[in-house]
Amino acid sequence: MAPNPFLVSVTALKRGPGGTVQSERRCGVLAGLAVTSAHVPDGIEVCVDVDLESVHGGIMAHGTVTTTWEGECRRCLGPAAGTVHAEVRELFEPGSDADETYPLMGEQLDLAPLARDAVLLELPQAPLCAEACQGLCPTCGANLNEGGCSCRAQATDPRWAALDALRHET
Numbered sequence: 001m002a003p004n005p006f007l008v009s010v011t012a013l014k015r016g017p018g019g020t021v022q023s024e025r026r027c028g029v030l031a032g033l034a035v036t037s038a039h040v041p042d043g044i045e046v047c048v049d050v051d052l053e054s055v056h057g058g059i060m061a062h063g064t065v066t067t068t069w070e071g072e073c074r075r076c077l078g079p080a081a082g083t084v085h086a087e088v089r090e091l092f093e094p095g096s097d098a099d100e101t102y103p104l105m106g107e108q109l110d111l112a113p114l115a116r117d118a119v120l121l122e123l124p125q126a127p128l129c130a131e132a133c134q135g136l137c138p139t140c141g142a143n144l145n146e147g148g149c150s151c152r153a154q155a156t157d158p159r160w161a162a163l164d165a166l167r168h169e170t
């Protein structure tokens, strides 16, 4: 197995005086980052930029997790894409139950679970290709971003309304 790029040694940090900060930037591919309608594409790296600080009881990691996502626009079903930029502030501590904090393993900590959790939280549940996406016509299914369809004109045309009324009478 390839070495885990998110594994950080904090030996120097733990030996340094209080208030010492160790800045780390670690990037790597994490498999299986997906929610129903969006995912991090295969081979795309997730980057963690954090300041690690020795605090009472453990190591505090403070910074950002970034990557890019792809998905399906919920309005027009076309491709949608964007960036993930998550702010993180998490504690690594010995004997962590991995629920509210992350485990500090001797003089090492693994930023991968933190990166994974942060990305999964930030992936959009209802992605849009663009904020102004017009979506699909509910009647004919035409993509309204690519120009109108004739349904709207018909709906507001009184002659069609009259025809509809006639049809309903018979």
Ligand SMILES: [Zn+2]
Binding pocket: 073, 074, 075, 076, 077, 078, 128, 129, 130, 133, 134, 135
């Ligand atoms: Zn769209």
Ligand SMILES: [Zn+2]
Binding pocket: 137, 138, 139, 140, 141, 142, 149, 150, 151, 152
């Ligand atoms: Zn239509």
